[in-house]
Amino acid sequence: MRGVPPLFARSQQNPPVTMQPTDLRRALRARRRELDAGFRAEAAARVASRIASQPAFTSAQRVAVYIAFDGELDPAPLVDIARACGKDVLLPVLQGDQAMHFGLWPAAAELSSNRFGIPEPHATERFAARDVDLVLTPLVGFDVQCGRLGMGGGFYDRTFAFLLDDAEARPRLFGLAYDCQRVEQLPRQPWDVPLAAVVTEAAVYCA
Numbered sequence: 703m704r705g706v707p708p709l710f711a712r713s714q715q716n717p718p719v720t721m722q723p724t725d726l727r728r729a730l731r732a733r734r735r736e737l738d739a740g741f742r743a744e745a746a747a748r749v750a751s752r753i754a755s756q757p758a759f760t761s762a763q764r765v766a767v768y769i770a771f772d773g774e775l776d777p778a779p780l781v782d783i784a785r786a787c788g789k790d791v792l793l794p795v796l797q798g799d800q801a802m803h804f805g806l807w808p809a810a811a812e813l814s815s816n817r818f819g820i821p822e823p824h825a826t827e828r829f830a831a832r833d834v835d836l837v838l839t840p841l842v843g844f845d846v847q848c849g850r851l852g853m854g855g856g857f858y859d860r861t862f863a864f865l866l867d868d869a870e871a872r873p874r875l876f877g878l879a880y881d882c883q884r885v886e887q888l889p890r891q892p893w894d895v896p897l898a899a900v901v902t903e904a905a906v907y908c909a
């Protein structure tokens with residue numbers, strides 16, 4: 703496997719945790735966007751094959767993914783695997799007050815852009831967050847405790863807040879990322895819903 707590109711030398715792997723979340727987001731989003739196309743494709747394929755062997759994936763019927771933007775790790779190879787296995791693939795659909803539900807994404811479905819320009823299904827079956835088995839979340843940064851830093855809208859935290867009261871409840875949340883999005887330790891806010899795992903091209907981090 704090709705390593706982290708030279709731009710992201712070892713000394714630059716972990717931005718200081720004392721950075722404000724806004725600055726940390728900016729730095730990590732820039733880092734993610736700088737990765738070259740070959741590295742991205744290889745990382746996406748590796749992440750897909752790691753997830754495909756996880757019991758949380760093999761036992762899931764409804765798997766929520768996302769359409770990658772802004773340099774995010776692309777779940778597309780896993781979408782192909784999930785569909786080939788007969789699973790229902792879902793996408794987040796924004797709801798008014800910054801929460802989400804999930805719309806079925808059959809291969810041929812028409813998608814239309816939400817207010818952030820991210821495509822979402824609009825005329826397919828909808829599911830509540832509790833009725834999804836496995837949710838693959840995009841993220842901006844993560845730590846080895848599976849803490850997640852997102853885009854700052856609070857969408858995933860609001861939508862899955864019910865998991866904070868019941869650790870056994872479904873769905874399972876797996877973050878997808880490049881290893882260069884790992885930071886030493888993220889500050890944990892009371893509303894942060896921790897991930898069950900973070901999967902990168904280099905490792906599976908379990909909470």
Ligand SMILES: Nc1nc2c(c(=O)[nH]1)N(C=O)[C@@H](CNc1ccc(C(=O)N[C@@H](CCC(=O)O)C(=O)O)cc1)CN2
Nearest residue numbers: 768769770771774794818820840852853855856857858
């Ligand atoms: N691919 C993907 N889909 C996703 C998310 C995500 O992070 N990635 N989300 C995860 O929550 C939700 C959407 N949340 C988002 C929150 C902020 C921005 C964003 O681009 N913010 C701009 C400011 C844009 C504006 O205010 O108009 C920015 O920060 O640059 C995008 C998506 C649902 N779908």
Ligand SMILES: Nc1ncnc2c1ncn2[C@@H]1O[C@H](COP(=O)(O)OP(=O)(O)OP(=O)(O)O)[C@@H](O)[C@H]1O
Nearest residue numbers: 850851852853854855856857858859860863893894
């Ligand atoms: N369960 C919740 N109830 C009410 N407000 C919340 C909840 N979760 C998060 N928020 C609010 O949303 C804001 C953004 O949260 P945070 O910075 O954790 O977002 P994020 O996880 O980075 O974003 P995203 O999930 O959209 O990628 C916070 O300032 C917080 O006030």
